[in-house]
Amino acid sequence: MIIDILLVLMAFTVLILVRIRHLFTVVVLSGIYSFLMATVLLALDAVDVAMTEAAVGAGVSTVLLLGALHLCKSEEARPAHKPWIPLVVSVSTAALLIYGAMGLPDFADPDAPIHHHVVPRYMQNETDVPNVVTAVLASFRGYDTLGETTVVFTAGAGVIALLRRRRKPDLGTDGK
Amino acid sequence: MKHDLVLRVIGKLLIPYILLFALYVQFHGDFGPGGGFQAGVIFAAGIVFYALIFGLENARQVLPDWLVETMLSSGVLIYAGVGLAGLFLGGNYLDYFVLDPNPVHGQHRGIFWVEAGVAITVCGVMLKIFYMFASRGRSE
Structure with missing residues:
Protein backbone atom coordinates (compact mmCIF):
# COMPACT_ATOMS: atom_id res chain seq x y z
CA MET A 1 0.00 0.00 0.00
CA ALA A 77 18.74 24.94 -23.54
CA ARG A 78 15.84 24.16 -25.85
CA PRO A 79 16.48 20.98 -27.86
CA ALA A 80 17.24 21.58 -31.52
CA HIS A 81 15.17 18.61 -32.74
CA LYS A 82 11.89 17.02 -31.79
CA PRO A 83 12.67 14.13 -29.40
CA TRP A 84 10.85 11.42 -31.40
CA ILE A 85 13.69 8.90 -31.77
CA PRO A 86 14.73 8.95 -28.08
CA LEU A 87 11.05 8.74 -27.13
CA VAL A 88 10.49 5.66 -29.29
CA VAL A 89 13.68 4.02 -27.98
CA SER A 90 12.85 4.60 -24.32
CA VAL A 91 9.17 3.65 -24.62
CA SER A 92 9.98 0.42 -26.46
CA THR A 93 12.72 -0.42 -23.93
CA ALA A 94 10.25 0.18 -21.10
CA ALA A 95 7.66 -2.01 -22.83
CA LEU A 96 10.23 -4.82 -23.19
CA LEU A 97 11.23 -4.53 -19.53
CA ILE A 98 7.60 -4.59 -18.34
CA TYR A 99 6.94 -7.60 -20.58
CA GLY A 100 9.99 -9.34 -19.08
CA ALA A 101 8.99 -8.42 -15.53
CA MET A 102 5.61 -10.12 -16.00
CA GLY A 103 7.45 -13.43 -16.28
CA LEU A 104 9.19 -13.03 -12.93
CA PRO A 105 8.03 -15.05 -9.90
CA ASP A 106 5.84 -13.25 -7.35
CA PHE A 107 7.49 -10.96 -4.82
CA ALA A 108 8.71 -12.90 -1.75
CA ASP A 109 7.66 -16.22 -3.29
CA PRO A 110 9.58 -18.89 -1.31
CA ASP A 111 9.47 -21.31 -4.27
CA ALA A 112 11.19 -18.87 -6.65
CA PRO A 113 14.25 -20.38 -8.37
CA ILE A 114 16.58 -17.80 -6.79
CA HIS A 115 15.84 -19.20 -3.33
CA HIS A 116 16.94 -22.71 -4.30
CA HIS A 117 20.27 -22.03 -5.95
CA VAL A 118 22.98 -20.77 -3.56
CA VAL A 119 20.75 -19.17 -0.93
CA PRO A 120 20.45 -22.34 1.24
CA ARG A 121 24.24 -22.39 1.57
CA TYR A 122 24.32 -18.66 2.42
CA MET A 123 21.67 -19.24 5.05
CA GLN A 124 23.73 -21.94 6.80
CA ASN A 125 26.00 -18.98 7.51
CA GLU A 126 29.37 -20.58 8.15
CA THR A 127 30.80 -17.07 8.64
CA ASP A 128 28.75 -16.52 11.82
CA VAL A 129 28.01 -12.93 10.77
CA PRO A 130 24.39 -12.08 11.68
CA ASN A 131 23.85 -9.66 8.77
CA VAL A 132 23.63 -12.00 5.78
CA VAL A 133 24.02 -9.08 3.34
CA THR A 134 27.44 -8.29 4.79
CA ALA A 135 28.38 -11.99 4.78
CA VAL A 136 27.42 -12.35 1.11
CA LEU A 137 29.10 -9.11 0.03
CA ALA A 138 32.35 -9.41 1.91
CA SER A 139 32.89 -13.15 2.18
CA PHE A 140 30.87 -15.36 -0.18
CA ARG A 141 31.21 -12.86 -3.01
CA GLY A 142 34.46 -11.23 -2.00
CA TYR A 143 35.73 -11.24 -5.59
CA ASP A 144 32.73 -9.22 -6.77
CA THR A 145 33.21 -6.64 -4.05
CA LEU A 146 36.92 -6.39 -4.85
CA GLY A 147 35.92 -5.66 -8.44
CA GLU A 148 33.37 -3.06 -7.31
CA THR A 149 35.91 -1.32 -5.11
CA THR A 150 38.32 -1.25 -8.04
CA VAL A 151 35.57 0.28 -10.20
CA VAL A 152 34.99 3.02 -7.60
CA PHE A 153 38.74 3.64 -7.46
CA THR A 154 38.94 3.80 -11.25
CA ALA A 155 36.07 6.31 -11.34
CA GLY A 156 37.91 8.51 -8.83
CA ALA A 157 41.17 8.21 -10.74
CA GLY A 158 39.36 9.10 -13.97
CA VAL A 159 37.86 12.24 -12.43
CA ILE A 160 41.30 13.25 -11.15
CA ALA A 161 42.83 12.70 -14.59
CA LEU A 162 40.12 14.77 -16.28
CA LEU A 163 39.73 17.66 -13.88
CA ARG A 164 43.20 18.14 -12.46
CA ARG A 165 44.53 21.49 -13.54
CA ARG A 166 47.61 21.35 -15.66
CA ARG A 167 49.32 24.17 -13.90
CA LYS A 168 52.85 25.22 -14.59
CA PRO A 169 55.08 24.20 -11.70
CA ASP A 170 55.12 27.56 -9.91
CA LEU A 171 56.52 27.52 -6.39
CA GLY A 172 54.52 28.61 -3.39
CA THR A 173 51.14 27.14 -4.28
CA ASP A 174 50.18 23.64 -3.29
CA GLY A 175 47.92 23.00 -6.29
CA LYS A 176 49.99 20.28 -7.83
CA MET B 1 26.76 30.24 3.58
CA LYS B 2 29.74 31.12 5.72
CA HIS B 3 28.00 33.81 7.74
CA ASP B 4 24.75 32.06 8.51
CA LEU B 5 24.75 31.71 12.29
CA VAL B 6 21.96 29.12 12.49
CA LEU B 7 23.64 26.87 9.94
CA ARG B 8 27.00 27.14 11.68
CA VAL B 9 25.58 26.21 15.08
CA ILE B 10 23.43 23.36 13.75
CA GLY B 11 26.34 22.12 11.66
CA LYS B 12 28.68 22.13 14.62
CA LEU B 13 26.13 20.16 16.62
CA LEU B 14 25.34 17.64 13.88
CA ILE B 15 28.67 16.89 12.21
CA PRO B 16 30.20 14.90 15.11
CA TYR B 17 27.11 12.71 15.19
CA ILE B 18 27.19 12.17 11.41
CA LEU B 19 30.81 11.02 11.66
CA LEU B 20 29.98 8.86 14.69
CA PHE B 21 27.05 7.33 12.81
CA ALA B 22 29.38 6.52 9.91
CA LEU B 23 31.71 4.69 12.29
CA TYR B 24 28.72 2.88 13.81
CA VAL B 25 27.54 1.79 10.36
CA GLN B 26 31.09 0.64 9.59
CA PHE B 27 31.79 -1.40 12.71
CA HIS B 28 28.25 -2.59 13.35
CA GLY B 29 27.78 -3.69 9.73
CA ASP B 30 28.27 -7.34 10.72
CA PHE B 31 25.24 -7.23 12.99
CA GLY B 32 22.90 -4.56 11.63
CA PRO B 33 22.35 -2.89 8.28
CA GLY B 34 25.31 -1.16 6.77
CA GLY B 35 28.87 -1.87 5.77
CA GLY B 36 31.91 -0.30 4.22
CA PHE B 37 30.25 1.40 1.24
CA GLN B 38 27.52 3.09 3.27
CA ALA B 39 29.94 4.10 6.02
CA GLY B 40 32.35 5.63 3.53
CA VAL B 41 29.63 7.67 1.86
CA ILE B 42 28.16 8.87 5.17
CA PHE B 43 31.61 9.89 6.44
CA ALA B 44 32.27 11.75 3.19
CA ALA B 45 28.84 13.40 3.43
CA GLY B 46 29.74 14.67 6.90
CA ILE B 47 32.91 16.27 5.57
CA VAL B 48 31.05 17.69 2.56
CA PHE B 49 28.49 19.19 4.96
CA TYR B 50 31.36 20.79 6.87
CA ALA B 51 32.85 22.14 3.62
CA LEU B 52 29.50 23.62 2.56
CA ILE B 53 29.08 25.53 5.81
CA PHE B 54 32.62 26.47 6.81
CA GLY B 55 34.18 26.72 3.36
CA LEU B 56 36.26 24.42 1.23
CA GLU B 57 39.59 25.66 2.54
CA ASN B 58 38.73 24.68 6.12
CA ALA B 59 37.66 21.22 4.99
CA ARG B 60 40.92 20.89 3.09
CA GLN B 61 42.78 21.57 6.32
CA VAL B 62 40.86 18.79 8.08
CA LEU B 63 41.39 16.26 5.27
CA PRO B 64 44.12 17.56 2.96
CA ASP B 65 44.33 16.54 -0.70
CA TRP B 66 47.31 14.23 -0.26
CA LEU B 67 45.47 12.32 2.46
CA VAL B 68 42.31 11.96 0.34
CA GLU B 69 44.35 10.72 -2.62
CA THR B 70 46.17 8.25 -0.39
CA MET B 71 42.82 6.99 0.92
CA LEU B 72 41.63 6.54 -2.67
CA SER B 73 44.30 3.98 -3.47
CA SER B 74 45.06 2.50 -0.05
CA GLY B 75 41.53 1.11 0.36
CA VAL B 76 41.86 -1.06 -2.74
CA LEU B 77 45.34 -2.09 -1.61
CA ILE B 78 44.03 -3.11 1.83
CA TYR B 79 41.33 -5.20 0.16
CA ALA B 80 43.78 -6.85 -2.22
CA GLY B 81 46.22 -7.28 0.69
CA VAL B 82 43.66 -9.34 2.62
CA GLY B 83 43.50 -11.63 -0.41
CA LEU B 84 47.30 -11.91 -0.51
CA ALA B 85 47.39 -12.62 3.23
CA GLY B 86 45.11 -15.59 2.57
CA LEU B 87 47.55 -16.82 -0.09
CA PHE B 88 50.57 -16.51 2.20
CA LEU B 89 48.81 -18.36 5.01
CA GLY B 90 48.22 -21.32 2.72
CA GLY B 91 44.66 -20.73 1.50
CA ASN B 92 43.14 -19.39 -1.68
CA TYR B 93 43.00 -15.72 -2.68
CA LEU B 94 40.43 -13.95 -0.45
CA ASP B 95 40.12 -17.07 1.71
CA TYR B 96 39.34 -15.80 5.20
CA PHE B 97 39.20 -19.14 6.97
CA VAL B 98 43.01 -19.32 7.21
CA LEU B 99 43.45 -15.83 8.68
CA ASP B 100 43.01 -17.11 12.25
CA PRO B 101 43.48 -20.53 13.90
CA ASN B 102 39.75 -20.42 14.58
CA PRO B 103 38.07 -20.36 11.11
CA VAL B 104 35.04 -18.36 12.30
CA HIS B 105 37.32 -15.70 13.83
CA GLY B 106 39.24 -15.73 10.56
CA GLN B 107 36.03 -14.88 8.71
CA HIS B 108 35.35 -12.02 11.10
CA ARG B 109 38.89 -10.69 10.70
CA GLY B 110 38.76 -10.93 6.91
CA ILE B 111 35.39 -9.20 6.67
CA PHE B 112 36.56 -6.45 9.04
CA TRP B 113 39.58 -5.54 6.91
CA VAL B 114 37.76 -5.91 3.61
CA GLU B 115 35.01 -3.56 4.80
CA ALA B 116 37.63 -1.13 6.05
CA GLY B 117 39.22 -1.12 2.59
CA VAL B 118 35.89 -0.48 0.87
CA ALA B 119 35.02 2.37 3.27
CA ILE B 120 38.41 4.07 2.85
CA THR B 121 38.31 3.97 -0.96
CA VAL B 122 34.67 5.08 -1.22
CA CYS B 123 35.18 7.95 1.24
CA GLY B 124 38.32 9.04 -0.60
CA VAL B 125 36.66 8.97 -4.03
CA MET B 126 33.57 10.89 -2.88
CA LEU B 127 35.67 13.58 -1.19
CA LYS B 128 38.10 13.85 -4.09
CA ILE B 129 35.30 14.31 -6.63
CA PHE B 130 33.66 16.91 -4.39
CA TYR B 131 36.95 18.77 -3.89
CA MET B 132 37.64 18.80 -7.63
CA PHE B 133 34.18 20.10 -8.53
CA ALA B 134 33.99 22.62 -5.72
CA SER B 135 37.44 24.09 -6.32
CA ARG B 136 36.80 24.63 -10.03
CA GLY B 137 35.65 28.01 -11.13
CA ARG B 138 36.65 29.67 -7.87
CA SER B 139 39.82 31.31 -9.13
CA GLU B 140 38.52 32.26 -12.58
Missing part, protein backbone atom coordinates in the same frame (compact mmCIF):
# COMPACT_ATOMS: atom_id res chain seq x y z
CA ILE A 2 2.63 2.50 1.11
CA ILE A 3 4.81 1.31 -1.77
CA ASP A 4 2.06 2.08 -4.28
CA ILE A 5 1.68 5.63 -2.93
CA LEU A 6 5.44 6.15 -3.10
CA LEU A 7 5.63 4.81 -6.65
CA VAL A 8 2.84 7.17 -7.75
CA LEU A 9 4.73 10.06 -6.13
CA MET A 10 7.89 8.98 -7.97
CA ALA A 11 6.00 8.91 -11.27
CA PHE A 12 4.76 12.46 -10.58
CA THR A 13 8.31 13.58 -9.79
CA VAL A 14 9.56 12.16 -13.08
CA LEU A 15 6.79 13.87 -15.06
CA ILE A 16 7.63 17.23 -13.49
CA LEU A 17 11.35 16.54 -14.05
CA VAL A 18 10.73 16.04 -17.77
CA ARG A 19 8.76 19.25 -18.14
CA ILE A 20 10.90 21.63 -16.13
CA ARG A 21 13.82 23.59 -17.61
CA HIS A 22 15.18 25.30 -14.52
CA LEU A 23 18.18 23.17 -13.57
CA PHE A 24 18.22 23.97 -9.85
CA THR A 25 14.66 22.63 -9.57
CA VAL A 26 15.72 19.57 -11.54
CA VAL A 27 18.56 18.82 -9.10
CA VAL A 28 16.30 19.23 -6.06
CA LEU A 29 13.59 17.08 -7.66
CA SER A 30 16.03 14.29 -8.44
CA GLY A 31 17.10 14.40 -4.79
CA ILE A 32 13.44 14.02 -3.79
CA TYR A 33 13.14 11.13 -6.28
CA SER A 34 16.10 9.40 -4.63
CA PHE A 35 14.58 9.85 -1.18
CA LEU A 36 11.29 8.32 -2.37
CA MET A 37 13.26 5.43 -3.88
CA ALA A 38 15.12 4.95 -0.58
CA THR A 39 11.78 4.83 1.25
CA VAL A 40 10.46 2.23 -1.21
CA LEU A 41 13.55 0.09 -0.59
CA LEU A 42 13.05 0.53 3.16
CA ALA A 43 9.45 -0.64 2.81
CA LEU A 44 10.77 -3.68 0.90
CA ASP A 45 13.04 -4.47 3.91
CA ALA A 46 16.23 -3.79 1.92
CA VAL A 47 17.74 -1.52 4.55
CA ASP A 48 21.31 -1.76 3.25
CA VAL A 49 20.32 -0.61 -0.23
CA ALA A 50 17.99 2.06 1.17
CA MET A 51 20.87 3.49 3.19
CA THR A 52 23.08 3.59 0.12
CA GLU A 53 20.38 5.24 -1.98
CA ALA A 54 19.70 7.89 0.65
CA ALA A 55 23.38 8.67 1.19
CA VAL A 56 24.58 8.51 -2.43
CA GLY A 57 21.51 9.36 -4.49
CA ALA A 58 19.92 12.00 -2.31
CA GLY A 59 22.99 13.25 -0.45
CA VAL A 60 26.34 13.27 -2.20
CA SER A 61 25.18 13.25 -5.84
CA THR A 62 22.82 16.18 -5.19
CA VAL A 63 25.75 18.15 -3.80
CA LEU A 64 27.93 17.17 -6.77
CA LEU A 65 25.23 18.20 -9.24
CA LEU A 66 24.79 21.52 -7.44
CA GLY A 67 28.55 21.98 -7.63
CA ALA A 68 28.43 21.30 -11.38
CA LEU A 69 25.46 23.65 -11.73
CA HIS A 70 27.54 26.39 -10.12
CA LEU A 71 29.83 26.16 -13.16
CA CYS A 72 27.24 26.37 -15.91
CA LYS A 73 24.03 28.14 -16.90
CA SER A 74 20.99 27.53 -14.72
CA GLU A 75 18.54 27.14 -17.60
CA GLU A 76 18.41 24.09 -19.85
Whole structure:
Protein backbone atom coordinates (compact mmCIF):
# COMPACT_ATOMS: atom_id res chain seq x y z
CA MET A 1 0.00 0.00 0.00
CA ILE A 2 2.63 2.50 1.11
CA ILE A 3 4.81 1.31 -1.77
CA ASP A 4 2.06 2.08 -4.28
CA ILE A 5 1.68 5.63 -2.93
CA LEU A 6 5.44 6.15 -3.10
CA LEU A 7 5.63 4.81 -6.65
CA VAL A 8 2.84 7.17 -7.75
CA LEU A 9 4.73 10.06 -6.13
CA MET A 10 7.89 8.98 -7.97
CA ALA A 11 6.00 8.91 -11.27
CA PHE A 12 4.76 12.46 -10.58
CA THR A 13 8.31 13.58 -9.79
CA VAL A 14 9.56 12.16 -13.08
CA LEU A 15 6.79 13.87 -15.06
CA ILE A 16 7.63 17.23 -13.49
CA LEU A 17 11.35 16.54 -14.05
CA VAL A 18 10.73 16.04 -17.77
CA ARG A 19 8.76 19.25 -18.14
CA ILE A 20 10.90 21.63 -16.13
CA ARG A 21 13.82 23.59 -17.61
CA HIS A 22 15.18 25.30 -14.52
CA LEU A 23 18.18 23.17 -13.57
CA PHE A 24 18.22 23.97 -9.85
CA THR A 25 14.66 22.63 -9.57
CA VAL A 26 15.72 19.57 -11.54
CA VAL A 27 18.56 18.82 -9.10
CA VAL A 28 16.30 19.23 -6.06
CA LEU A 29 13.59 17.08 -7.66
CA SER A 30 16.03 14.29 -8.44
CA GLY A 31 17.10 14.40 -4.79
CA ILE A 32 13.44 14.02 -3.79
CA TYR A 33 13.14 11.13 -6.28
CA SER A 34 16.10 9.40 -4.63
CA PHE A 35 14.58 9.85 -1.18
CA LEU A 36 11.29 8.32 -2.37
CA MET A 37 13.26 5.43 -3.88
CA ALA A 38 15.12 4.95 -0.58
CA THR A 39 11.78 4.83 1.25
CA VAL A 40 10.46 2.23 -1.21
CA LEU A 41 13.55 0.09 -0.59
CA LEU A 42 13.05 0.53 3.16
CA ALA A 43 9.45 -0.64 2.81
CA LEU A 44 10.77 -3.68 0.90
CA ASP A 45 13.04 -4.47 3.91
CA ALA A 46 16.23 -3.79 1.92
CA VAL A 47 17.74 -1.52 4.55
CA ASP A 48 21.31 -1.76 3.25
CA VAL A 49 20.32 -0.61 -0.23
CA ALA A 50 17.99 2.06 1.17
CA MET A 51 20.87 3.49 3.19
CA THR A 52 23.08 3.59 0.12
CA GLU A 53 20.38 5.24 -1.98
CA ALA A 54 19.70 7.89 0.65
CA ALA A 55 23.38 8.67 1.19
CA VAL A 56 24.58 8.51 -2.43
CA GLY A 57 21.51 9.36 -4.49
CA ALA A 58 19.92 12.00 -2.31
CA GLY A 59 22.99 13.25 -0.45
CA VAL A 60 26.34 13.27 -2.20
CA SER A 61 25.18 13.25 -5.84
CA THR A 62 22.82 16.18 -5.19
CA VAL A 63 25.75 18.15 -3.80
CA LEU A 64 27.93 17.17 -6.77
CA LEU A 65 25.23 18.20 -9.24
CA LEU A 66 24.79 21.52 -7.44
CA GLY A 67 28.55 21.98 -7.63
CA ALA A 68 28.43 21.30 -11.38
CA LEU A 69 25.46 23.65 -11.73
CA HIS A 70 27.54 26.39 -10.12
CA LEU A 71 29.83 26.16 -13.16
CA CYS A 72 27.24 26.37 -15.91
CA LYS A 73 24.03 28.14 -16.90
CA SER A 74 20.99 27.53 -14.72
CA GLU A 75 18.54 27.14 -17.60
CA GLU A 76 18.41 24.09 -19.85
CA ALA A 77 18.74 24.94 -23.54
CA ARG A 78 15.84 24.16 -25.85
CA PRO A 79 16.48 20.98 -27.86
CA ALA A 80 17.24 21.58 -31.52
CA HIS A 81 15.17 18.61 -32.74
CA LYS A 82 11.89 17.02 -31.79
CA PRO A 83 12.67 14.13 -29.40
CA TRP A 84 10.85 11.42 -31.40
CA ILE A 85 13.69 8.90 -31.77
CA PRO A 86 14.73 8.95 -28.08
CA LEU A 87 11.05 8.74 -27.13
CA VAL A 88 10.49 5.66 -29.29
CA VAL A 89 13.68 4.02 -27.98
CA SER A 90 12.85 4.60 -24.32
CA VAL A 91 9.17 3.65 -24.62
CA SER A 92 9.98 0.42 -26.46
CA THR A 93 12.72 -0.42 -23.93
CA ALA A 94 10.25 0.18 -21.10
CA ALA A 95 7.66 -2.01 -22.83
CA LEU A 96 10.23 -4.82 -23.19
CA LEU A 97 11.23 -4.53 -19.53
CA ILE A 98 7.60 -4.59 -18.34
CA TYR A 99 6.94 -7.60 -20.58
CA GLY A 100 9.99 -9.34 -19.08
CA ALA A 101 8.99 -8.42 -15.53
CA MET A 102 5.61 -10.12 -16.00
CA GLY A 103 7.45 -13.43 -16.28
CA LEU A 104 9.19 -13.03 -12.93
CA PRO A 105 8.03 -15.05 -9.90
CA ASP A 106 5.84 -13.25 -7.35
CA PHE A 107 7.49 -10.96 -4.82
CA ALA A 108 8.71 -12.90 -1.75
CA ASP A 109 7.66 -16.22 -3.29
CA PRO A 110 9.58 -18.89 -1.31
CA ASP A 111 9.47 -21.31 -4.27
CA ALA A 112 11.19 -18.87 -6.65
CA PRO A 113 14.25 -20.38 -8.37
CA ILE A 114 16.58 -17.80 -6.79
CA HIS A 115 15.84 -19.20 -3.33
CA HIS A 116 16.94 -22.71 -4.30
CA HIS A 117 20.27 -22.03 -5.95
CA VAL A 118 22.98 -20.77 -3.56
CA VAL A 119 20.75 -19.17 -0.93
CA PRO A 120 20.45 -22.34 1.24
CA ARG A 121 24.24 -22.39 1.57
CA TYR A 122 24.32 -18.66 2.42
CA MET A 123 21.67 -19.24 5.05
CA GLN A 124 23.73 -21.94 6.80
CA ASN A 125 26.00 -18.98 7.51
CA GLU A 126 29.37 -20.58 8.15
CA THR A 127 30.80 -17.07 8.64
CA ASP A 128 28.75 -16.52 11.82
CA VAL A 129 28.01 -12.93 10.77
CA PRO A 130 24.39 -12.08 11.68
CA ASN A 131 23.85 -9.66 8.77
CA VAL A 132 23.63 -12.00 5.78
CA VAL A 133 24.02 -9.08 3.34
CA THR A 134 27.44 -8.29 4.79
CA ALA A 135 28.38 -11.99 4.78
CA VAL A 136 27.42 -12.35 1.11
CA LEU A 137 29.10 -9.11 0.03
CA ALA A 138 32.35 -9.41 1.91
CA SER A 139 32.89 -13.15 2.18
CA PHE A 140 30.87 -15.36 -0.18
CA ARG A 141 31.21 -12.86 -3.01
CA GLY A 142 34.46 -11.23 -2.00
CA TYR A 143 35.73 -11.24 -5.59
CA ASP A 144 32.73 -9.22 -6.77
CA THR A 145 33.21 -6.64 -4.05
CA LEU A 146 36.92 -6.39 -4.85
CA GLY A 147 35.92 -5.66 -8.44
CA GLU A 148 33.37 -3.06 -7.31
CA THR A 149 35.91 -1.32 -5.11
CA THR A 150 38.32 -1.25 -8.04
CA VAL A 151 35.57 0.28 -10.20
CA VAL A 152 34.99 3.02 -7.60
CA PHE A 153 38.74 3.64 -7.46
CA THR A 154 38.94 3.80 -11.25
CA ALA A 155 36.07 6.31 -11.34
CA GLY A 156 37.91 8.51 -8.83
CA ALA A 157 41.17 8.21 -10.74
CA GLY A 158 39.36 9.10 -13.97
CA VAL A 159 37.86 12.24 -12.43
CA ILE A 160 41.30 13.25 -11.15
CA ALA A 161 42.83 12.70 -14.59
CA LEU A 162 40.12 14.77 -16.28
CA LEU A 163 39.73 17.66 -13.88
CA ARG A 164 43.20 18.14 -12.46
CA ARG A 165 44.53 21.49 -13.54
CA ARG A 166 47.61 21.35 -15.66
CA ARG A 167 49.32 24.17 -13.90
CA LYS A 168 52.85 25.22 -14.59
CA PRO A 169 55.08 24.20 -11.70
CA ASP A 170 55.12 27.56 -9.91
CA LEU A 171 56.52 27.52 -6.39
CA GLY A 172 54.52 28.61 -3.39
CA THR A 173 51.14 27.14 -4.28
CA ASP A 174 50.18 23.64 -3.29
CA GLY A 175 47.92 23.00 -6.29
CA LYS A 176 49.99 20.28 -7.83
CA MET B 1 26.76 30.24 3.58
CA LYS B 2 29.74 31.12 5.72
CA HIS B 3 28.00 33.81 7.74
CA ASP B 4 24.75 32.06 8.51
CA LEU B 5 24.75 31.71 12.29
CA VAL B 6 21.96 29.12 12.49
CA LEU B 7 23.64 26.87 9.94
CA ARG B 8 27.00 27.14 11.68
CA VAL B 9 25.58 26.21 15.08
CA ILE B 10 23.43 23.36 13.75
CA GLY B 11 26.34 22.12 11.66
CA LYS B 12 28.68 22.13 14.62
CA LEU B 13 26.13 20.16 16.62
CA LEU B 14 25.34 17.64 13.88
CA ILE B 15 28.67 16.89 12.21
CA PRO B 16 30.20 14.90 15.11
CA TYR B 17 27.11 12.71 15.19
CA ILE B 18 27.19 12.17 11.41
CA LEU B 19 30.81 11.02 11.66
CA LEU B 20 29.98 8.86 14.69
CA PHE B 21 27.05 7.33 12.81
CA ALA B 22 29.38 6.52 9.91
CA LEU B 23 31.71 4.69 12.29
CA TYR B 24 28.72 2.88 13.81
CA VAL B 25 27.54 1.79 10.36
CA GLN B 26 31.09 0.64 9.59
CA PHE B 27 31.79 -1.40 12.71
CA HIS B 28 28.25 -2.59 13.35
CA GLY B 29 27.78 -3.69 9.73
CA ASP B 30 28.27 -7.34 10.72
CA PHE B 31 25.24 -7.23 12.99
CA GLY B 32 22.90 -4.56 11.63
CA PRO B 33 22.35 -2.89 8.28
CA GLY B 34 25.31 -1.16 6.77
CA GLY B 35 28.87 -1.87 5.77
CA GLY B 36 31.91 -0.30 4.22
CA PHE B 37 30.25 1.40 1.24
CA GLN B 38 27.52 3.09 3.27
CA ALA B 39 29.94 4.10 6.02
CA GLY B 40 32.35 5.63 3.53
CA VAL B 41 29.63 7.67 1.86
CA ILE B 42 28.16 8.87 5.17
CA PHE B 43 31.61 9.89 6.44
CA ALA B 44 32.27 11.75 3.19
CA ALA B 45 28.84 13.40 3.43
CA GLY B 46 29.74 14.67 6.90
CA ILE B 47 32.91 16.27 5.57
CA VAL B 48 31.05 17.69 2.56
CA PHE B 49 28.49 19.19 4.96
CA TYR B 50 31.36 20.79 6.87
CA ALA B 51 32.85 22.14 3.62
CA LEU B 52 29.50 23.62 2.56
CA ILE B 53 29.08 25.53 5.81
CA PHE B 54 32.62 26.47 6.81
CA GLY B 55 34.18 26.72 3.36
CA LEU B 56 36.26 24.42 1.23
CA GLU B 57 39.59 25.66 2.54
CA ASN B 58 38.73 24.68 6.12
CA ALA B 59 37.66 21.22 4.99
CA ARG B 60 40.92 20.89 3.09
CA GLN B 61 42.78 21.57 6.32
CA VAL B 62 40.86 18.79 8.08
CA LEU B 63 41.39 16.26 5.27
CA PRO B 64 44.12 17.56 2.96
CA ASP B 65 44.33 16.54 -0.70
CA TRP B 66 47.31 14.23 -0.26
CA LEU B 67 45.47 12.32 2.46
CA VAL B 68 42.31 11.96 0.34
CA GLU B 69 44.35 10.72 -2.62
CA THR B 70 46.17 8.25 -0.39
CA MET B 71 42.82 6.99 0.92
CA LEU B 72 41.63 6.54 -2.67
CA SER B 73 44.30 3.98 -3.47
CA SER B 74 45.06 2.50 -0.05
CA GLY B 75 41.53 1.11 0.36
CA VAL B 76 41.86 -1.06 -2.74
CA LEU B 77 45.34 -2.09 -1.61
CA ILE B 78 44.03 -3.11 1.83
CA TYR B 79 41.33 -5.20 0.16
CA ALA B 80 43.78 -6.85 -2.22
CA GLY B 81 46.22 -7.28 0.69
CA VAL B 82 43.66 -9.34 2.62
CA GLY B 83 43.50 -11.63 -0.41
CA LEU B 84 47.30 -11.91 -0.51
CA ALA B 85 47.39 -12.62 3.23
CA GLY B 86 45.11 -15.59 2.57
CA LEU B 87 47.55 -16.82 -0.09
CA PHE B 88 50.57 -16.51 2.20
CA LEU B 89 48.81 -18.36 5.01
CA GLY B 90 48.22 -21.32 2.72
CA GLY B 91 44.66 -20.73 1.50
CA ASN B 92 43.14 -19.39 -1.68
CA TYR B 93 43.00 -15.72 -2.68
CA LEU B 94 40.43 -13.95 -0.45
CA ASP B 95 40.12 -17.07 1.71
CA TYR B 96 39.34 -15.80 5.20
CA PHE B 97 39.20 -19.14 6.97
CA VAL B 98 43.01 -19.32 7.21
CA LEU B 99 43.45 -15.83 8.68
CA ASP B 100 43.01 -17.11 12.25
CA PRO B 101 43.48 -20.53 13.90
CA ASN B 102 39.75 -20.42 14.58
CA PRO B 103 38.07 -20.36 11.11
CA VAL B 104 35.04 -18.36 12.30
CA HIS B 105 37.32 -15.70 13.83
CA GLY B 106 39.24 -15.73 10.56
CA GLN B 107 36.03 -14.88 8.71
CA HIS B 108 35.35 -12.02 11.10
CA ARG B 109 38.89 -10.69 10.70
CA GLY B 110 38.76 -10.93 6.91
CA ILE B 111 35.39 -9.20 6.67
CA PHE B 112 36.56 -6.45 9.04
CA TRP B 113 39.58 -5.54 6.91
CA VAL B 114 37.76 -5.91 3.61
CA GLU B 115 35.01 -3.56 4.80
CA ALA B 116 37.63 -1.13 6.05
CA GLY B 117 39.22 -1.12 2.59
CA VAL B 118 35.89 -0.48 0.87
CA ALA B 119 35.02 2.37 3.27
CA ILE B 120 38.41 4.07 2.85
CA THR B 121 38.31 3.97 -0.96
CA VAL B 122 34.67 5.08 -1.22
CA CYS B 123 35.18 7.95 1.24
CA GLY B 124 38.32 9.04 -0.60
CA VAL B 125 36.66 8.97 -4.03
CA MET B 126 33.57 10.89 -2.88
CA LEU B 127 35.67 13.58 -1.19
CA LYS B 128 38.10 13.85 -4.09
CA ILE B 129 35.30 14.31 -6.63
CA PHE B 130 33.66 16.91 -4.39
CA TYR B 131 36.95 18.77 -3.89
CA MET B 132 37.64 18.80 -7.63
CA PHE B 133 34.18 20.10 -8.53
CA ALA B 134 33.99 22.62 -5.72
CA SER B 135 37.44 24.09 -6.32
CA ARG B 136 36.80 24.63 -10.03
CA GLY B 137 35.65 28.01 -11.13
CA ARG B 138 36.65 29.67 -7.87
CA SER B 139 39.82 31.31 -9.13
CA GLU B 140 38.52 32.26 -12.58
